[in-house]
Amino acid sequence: MARPAQLLLQYQRLVDRERVLRDDIERIESQLQSDPEVAALEERAAAAQAQQEATAARVRESDKAREDHRTRLRSREKELMSGRIRNPTELTQMSEEVQHMKSRFAEEEEAELQLMEEADAAEEALRAITAELQSARARAAAEAPGLQAELDELRSELAGIEAEKDQIWAEVPPAARTAFTRQRVQPAVAVVANNQCTACRVTVTSRGMQMLRQGDEIVHCENCGRILVLA
């Protein structure tokens, strides 16, 4: 028959292991559900797509505006060359207007080149991020079976730990159970090594050591209050 404090130490170790297993299981489950790298790249790809669409739309708008201006410029030039306008003031005015339109047209052309460069850069960025996303997805898909196997293993270990925990707890005498569940300072059980409580480093009294060697009763550390157990 194992001593109560030893049982509690075993129980505490199982609780600790269970916590680690549950954290690992949760981490793998969430990774299988949504790979963090893939999720981050998906967000960046969506932003790159929006940027590409916006710049392409601006190029189209600029194209259309330039087409309108070109048509107007040509019709003005035609009018100017037609010889129908004879009034010198009117001719000068129209000639100035045509000059003005031409220079504005040149500026628009320059601006459109700039826009096209931006659109090309946005398209290139989208291509690069899409390729990166594809390889991240491939990597995640390749990792999934291994993660699933690891998950299965952890789940089965957890089931074993839970069963063992219940079994140990059933063996713990009622007084020791109460001492354990009432314990405020965590972890509740501390090992004694070299006559010291390993949790707080305070030396255990000789009376305490004597009781520990007998092992029938629960002994608390006089300093930190933890349940003591001999190493």
Ligand SMILES: [Zn+2]
């Ligand atoms: Zn202590």
